[in-house]
Amino acid sequence: MSLAAEAFVSQMAAAEPWPESATLYQPLKEDQILLSDCASSLAVQAYLRMCGLPVQVVCKSNAEYMSPSGKIPFIHVGNQVVSELGPIVQFTKAKGNSLSDGLDDVQRAEMKAYMELVNNMLLTAELYIQWCDDATAAEISRPRYSSPYSWPLSNVLAYQKQWEVRRKMNAIGWGGKTLEQVYDDVTQCCQALSQRLGTQPYFFNKQPTELDALVFGHLFTILTTRLTSTELAERIKSCSNLLSFCRRIEQTYFEDKSS
Amino acid sequence: MGTVHARSLDPLPMRGPELGIHPDDIEAPEIEHEQKQEVLENKNVVVQRVHIDGLGRTKDDLLTYEIKEVFRAKNLIDVMRKSHEARQKLLRLGIFRKVEVVIDTSRGDGALPNGLDVTFEVTELRRMTGSYNTMVGNNEGSMVLGLKLPNVLGRAEKMNFQFSYGTKETSYGLSFFKPQPGNFERNITLNMYKVTGQFPWSSLRETDRGISGEMSFPLWKTSQTLKWEGVWRELGCLARTASFAVREESGHSLKSSLSHSMVIDTRNSSILPRKGGLLKIHQELAGYTGGDASFLKEDFEIQLNKTLFWDSVLSASMWGGLLLPIGDKPTSIADRFYLGGPTSIRGFSMYSLGPQSEGDYLGGEGYWAGGLHLYTPLPFRPGKGGFGDLFRTHFFLNAGNLCNLNYGEGPKAHLKKLAECIRWSYGVGVVLRLGNIARLELNYCIPMGVQSGDRICDGVQFGAGIRFL
Numbered sequence: 001m002s003l004a005a006e007a008f009v010s011q012m013a014a015a016e017p018w019p020e021s022a023t024l025y026q027p028l029k030e031d032q033i034l035l036s037d038c039a040s041s042l043a044v045q046a047y048l049r050m051c052g053l054p055v056q057v058v059c060k061s062n063a064e065y066m067s068p069s070g071k072i073p074f075i076h077v078g079n080q081v082v083s084e085l086g087p088i089v090q091f092t093k094a095k096g097n098s099l100s101d102g103l104d105d106v107q108r109a110e111m112k113a114y115m116e117l118v119n120n121m122l123l124t125a126e127l128y129i130q131w132c133d134d135a136t137a138a139e140i141s142r143p144r145y146s147s148p149y150s151w152p153l154s155n156v157l158a159y160q161k162q163w164e165v166r167r168k169m170n171a172i173g174w175g176g177k178t179l180e181q182v183y184d185d186v187t188q189c190c191q192a193l194s195q196r197l198g199t200q201p202y203f204f205n206k207q208p209t210e211l212d213a214l215v216f217g218h219l220f221t222i223l224t225t226r227l228t229s230t231e232l233a234e235r236i237k238s239c240s241n242l243l244s245f246c247r248r249i250e251q252t253y254f255e256d257k258s259s
Numbered sequence: 260m261g262t263v264h265a266r267s268l269d270p271l272p273m274r275g276p277e278l279g280i281h282p283d284d285i286e287a288p289e290i291e292h293e294q295k296q297e298v299l300e301n302k303n304v305v306v307q308r309v310h311i312d313g314l315g316r317t318k319d320d321l322l323t324y325e326i327k328e329v330f331r332a333k334n335l336i337d338v339m340r341k342s343h344e345a346r347q348k349l350l351r352l353g354i355f356r357k358v359e360v361v362i363d364t365s366r367g368d369g370a371l372p373n374g375l376d377v378t379f380e381v382t383e384l385r386r387m388t389g390s391y392n393t394m395v396g397n398n399e400g401s402m403v404l405g406l407k408l409p410n411v412l413g414r415a416e417k418m419n420f421q422f423s424y425g426t427k428e429t430s431y432g433l434s435f436f437k438p439q440p441g442n443f444e445r446n447i448t449l450n451m452y453k454v455t456g457q458f459p460w461s462s463l464r465e466t467d468r469g470i471s472g473e474m475s476f477p478l479w480k481t482s483q484t485l486k487w488e489g490v491w492r493e494l495g496c497l498a499r500t501a502s503f504a505v506r507e508e509s510g511h512s513l514k515s516s517l518s519h520s521m522v523i524d525t526r527n528s529s530i531l532p533r534k535g536g537l538l539k540i541h542q543e544l545a546g547y548t549g550g551d552a553s554f555l556k557e558d559f560e561i562q563l564n565k566t567l568f569w570d571s572v573l574s575a576s577m578w579g580g581l582l583l584p585i586g587d588k589p590t591s592i593a594d595r596f597y598l599g600g601p602t603s604i605r606g607f608s609m610y611s612l613g614p615q616s617e618g619d620y621l622g623g624e625g626y627w628a629g630g631l632h633l634y635t636p637l638p639f640r641p642g643k644g645g646f647g648d649l650f651r652t653h654f655f656l657n658a659g660n661l662c663n664l665n666y667g668e669g670p671k672a673h674l675k676k677l678a679e680c681i682r683w684s685y686g687v688g689v690v691l692r693l694g695n696i697a698r699l700e701l702n703y704c705i706p707m708g709v710q711s712g713d714r715i716c717d718g719v720q721f722g723a724g725i726r727f728l
Contacts, residue, residue, distance in 0.1 A: 081503070150551050
């Protein structure tokens with residue numbers, strides 16, 4: 001689709017209200033989903049809950065291939081399909097729901113910078129641990145990723161994915177890093193976030209923004225997912241204000257709705 | 260006794276098995292008598308030796324099967340006929356460029372007075388032939404490289420490699436064919452391929468990577484094929500605007516299937532036949548040998564032809580098929596049947612009838628289609644006996660239906676469902692025969708029984724294809 005056509009479609013989408021039947025797709029929760037996908041999916045769910053937009057979560061083994069960009073998660077709203085947090089934020093904005101409208105230009109730039117930091121550091125670190133750490137790849141990532149498929153397709157797809165991620169890591173210069181260096185990067189990232197957060201309830205004071213959703217998605221998933229080593233979670237636990245930040249968002253947006 | 264060249268019997272063009280020679284295409288050898296030497300006709304002769312000249316890498320044992328009948332000849336006419344048959348058999352192996360037969364009296368030690376020597380002078384095909392094409396179409400340009408190795412191991416084995424490099428897609432195919440020596444119809448074929456198809460009527464893109472092995476053999480009047488195929492299929496949306504039903508089918512699957520097909524073909528030609536019939540039955544069982552897809556697929560095709568007055572031919576054909584999912588998993592969009600278009604039910608757009616979602620056709624689990632054609636020569640018969648004979652006028656009536664079947668309801672409900680809302684069409688057109696493998700049609704069609712959601716092609720429709728209803 002051309003850019004003009006896409007712009008036209010998003011204009012059209014703006015006219016329609018948010019439907020009750022909106023659906024979020026992600027891989028199978030029990031057997032298939034991996035840390036990085038789970039984090040991205042949780043970030044989008046947190047964002048939509050902060051906006052007060054209802055969404056039904058559906059687990060599909062082929063969610064990755066259904067997504068128009070090949071990334072998890074994506075939402076199906078009306079006859080629109082939008083994937084990943086960034087475009088979803090744009091999409092909800094077109095429908096009149098935005099969390100960052102109250103920010104001034106400087107704050108918005110700062111928010112974008114921190115979001116980039118999370119994507120470049122935490123998400124990349126998650127991918128690195130999943131696919132470049134041999135123990136995690138062999139024990140967790142490959143078996144889970146390939147669980148819906150039968151042999152020999154399961155092996156082909158798992159190794160194909162691993163190769164693809166490793167190639168990407170080499171391209172961005174992470175290929176030569178050791179696990180210890182990656183953990184140190186995560187620590188630095190968490191320290192930066194912890195300093196920015198300080199004693200505030202959210203990154204930009206009283207109101208949550210998409211940055212809060214993104215940070216919550218990644219930190220909460222890392223804290224609650226069992227990996228071959230607990231090192232990654234330990235690095236986060238050293239920043240106590242981030243832990244209470246996660247607990248706050250969980251209580252505010254996830255617990256009262258489920259009860 | 261003079262030398263008789265069997266080559267004066269009609270020379271055959273050389274063809275490989277893939278072009279599918281029909282027994283009827285080969286006309287019975289006509290014996291030409293040499294008037295001056297009619298005394299030889301009834302004289303008993305003995306074929307003492309058969310020479311084959313010009314062999315390079317072909318193994319002798321393969322050829323002994325093909326020429327052994329020549330030794331059984333009892334008189335000269337017999338020798339000529341048997342030699343001619345042997346020549347045809349040799350040419351059909353697809354490993355010789357040229358075969359000539361020379362029959363001469365025996366010479367040398369131990370030569371009988373009525374002894375004959377038959378010499379086959381053969382020219383082998385090159386060890387390797389290559390081809391190079393460029394193709395443009397479907398918003399895509401591609402370059403096709405082909406390599407053929409006839410007679411790889413010396414016993415008429417064939418190896419074929421094709422590689423297509425396109426601006427969007429790359430595909431390749433490698434096949435190996437081996438006939439049983441002395442029994443060319445019994446053969447095995449091994450294949451390895453990757454093909455990518457784009458199906459705009461379903462907004463679907465499919466990439467298949469697979470291996471297959473098949474075995475063909477004749478049985479009574481039929482030709483039977485048993486096949487195993489393992490395919491890794493990757494489905495995806497052709498565009499962002501694809502319907503969600505197609506999007507849900509995206510992803511990878513593995514199909515491992517056993518299939519059997521049976522063909523009885525008594526037609527005199529596969530394109531524009533004048534007489535004879537065709538029965539084709541194909542069945543496929545997927546899932547028992549592994550893989551994600553499990554279903555049973557049955558499919559048949561019947562065609563009957565009869566010549567009427569003034570060179571006109573009446574042709575009736577019927578297709579039908581059923582796809583039964585095994586287990587709880589629904590059938591995949593890649594396995595279902597599609598109907599409509601200039602090669603099946605004319606007057607409808609290509610594969611554009613039946614179940615659909617937001618304009619994307621999803622295919623059906625059951626279908627039938629029938630066609631009745633009256634082929635006549637062109638009016639006033641221009642170009643008779645030459646170019647004009649490639650053309651026919653035809654009047655047609657097509658009907659059919661495609662739908663999903665709910666398998667809880669039993670066969671009666673299925674039949675009722677297939678008999679409801681029948682799509683049909685009629686019209687007139689011109690057919691052009693392209694060689695013996697394909698045909699082109701230009702028709703004026705009037706579609707009837709159109710259901711909501713069907714895409715029609717009212718009026719002039721152009722079609723090209725290999726298989727026609």
